[in-house]
Amino acid sequence: MTQLIQLWNDVYAFLGHDVTAGLIGLLILLAFIPLHVVILVWLEMKVFAHITLRPAFMRVGPHGILQNLADGIKMIGKEIITPKPADKFLFFIAPIVIIVPAFIGYIIIPFSPVLQIKELNVGIMLIFAFSSLTVLSLLMAGWASNNKYSLISAVRSVAQNVAYEIPLLLSTMSIIIMTNSFRMNDIIAAQPPIGYILYQPIAFLIFFISTTAECNRAPFDLVEAESELVAGFHTEYTGMRFGLFFLAEYTNVVIAAAMATVLFLGGWRGPFLPGIVWFFLKVYFLIFVVYWIRWTFPRVRFDQLMNFAWKVLIPFALLNLIITAIVLKVV
């Protein structure tokens, strides 16, 4: 035992505080994210089932809670197939490119006042910078599969993500100019108890819609529109490679909901309960809304999607930003 402590002290002294904390944080993330996704998928299936008057799976574990874990294990055991006409290198690297930004996004999310792996001066910019890498991965996967459905999906994803990143950033900017900081905890501290949703309801709506589109969730799930494109960009993927796309999709939903919570709903702040409980309550509420929308509305068409971004969201986001700036200057 003393030897272990000695070893720990040596490692700590060698790596320094920041690197050690980062490493431990990453290890926790590696364990936490897949398990969290398992719970989220279970939740989605349950929400979906109860919306459509069904109980969903009930056999594996109480209320089927172990079902998705079993599915995940099954997925790891599946054969990984690379189609003959595929571009081998891009096909291999695409799932890796999509999962890295999804993990990095977690680093700066403040789950509670202390539970944050690393506070950065450019925290929000970091998340946006890495999440825009997602589209590269989708393009690679769609192109490398050498499948027409995948290619159509990849083309759609590029156009969609580029279009929706603009209102996303614009609506975030209207928060940033109120706080003058990109640090997560500064933004949380600057908010009124209810959150910036009180001052910026339009920005919140735009942010929420844009993140839904960025995560390719319905009604903007044109990238994997199953009734049109079979499975979109991951049609040809099998086994855990498909699993990584799946993991990234749900992780991105969590990051989007966490960002909305930090920016608009006051982060971990809240009465009576500890910060982490409040944070997850807010995040899960937003995720529930995403599921709710998904299983209620039909999918929009591609031209309608683009029109909505360029003709509605961007002008409103710009207007909102200008009004915020003017009000801040005057007041």
Add this chain to the structure above:
Amino acid sequence: MLNKITIDDATLEQRVYQLNLGPQHPSTHGVMQFILTLDGELVVACEPNIGYSHRGHEKIAENRIYEQFLPYPPRMDYLSALIFNYGYCQAVERLCGIEVPRRAEYIRVITSELNRISSHFIGAFDLVMALGAFTPFMYCWDDREVLLDLLEGVAGSRLTYCYGRFGGVRNDIDKAFYDGTRRFIDRLRGRMKDYHDLVTGNIIFIKRAKDIGIITKETALEFGVTGPSLRGSGVKYDVRKQEPYSVYPEFKFEIPTREEGDCLARYQVRMAEIEQSMNIIEQALDHLPPGPIQAKVPRFISPPEGEGYFAFESARGAVGFYIVSDGSRVPYRIKVRSPSFSNLYVMTKICPGHFLADVIAIFGSIDVTVPEIDR
């Protein structure tokens, strides 16, 4: 309406590519292939490729006695199976000159209208599912479950019924069916409001379905489109009214039509027809006559030499059974005129100029069953 492609043909030839939509595809309703020529996502040409579920029903008929062929017509259109079953019975009855008791006719009308409702549920909400909304489809499945239970109670099976016999029906309806149908109609009247709230008023649904896949009146008549697709184009044609058969002239019902001819119009026509079917069922239950359910017919039917054509309205349009008899116990030839075939081919005309996503919507709104096309 979308802009037509404005680039010249030489460039177009370089730009277009072909996409094989199906036969293994989530929204082609079984085994059905479309060979789409696409320019980006714009459809330049759409060619249905049929025959994947051809089972040779018409040829089988030439090797079976009339009674043995009874279970085959329901397999052609598995969604409005009872209507096909009765249609075949009525065609043979007309050929032989068999008089069907009134109670049997009423039971046939009640059950075939129930079948029409269950088929229209799928017809209307399959469009919604093709557009990406899953929930309304599951809701209709809930109602359809009650309906299938009712029909199972009298007909014995849940999908491919064989309830009709030459000269009547297999067995009489019981009190459970009578009361259950009444309860179902009451329940459905309440549920229709939910459907309209959830789907018909949904802005995304309207945006996706309005002005998409317009079948003009001329195109519809040119291609021989029948059923809700024709009535959605503003032609008031229903075999039940135009060439009345069975006891349909005794009931008051309307033929719902829409002028627009787009996907939304076809959806609305189906929803309106569900309500008309409920009216017919209620009237039939009110005036259900007593009496036998089966006419006196010989054990084996051998119609006199000659030929007969009988047209009836299935959930998808006008169906025709053309039977040639050489006086033996085996039909010489049976030819079926199926509505899905004509309705499907109108897609070659209306799809060009739309997006890939719209092709799925149009296919969903026309509502074909693949075995009925191929037979």
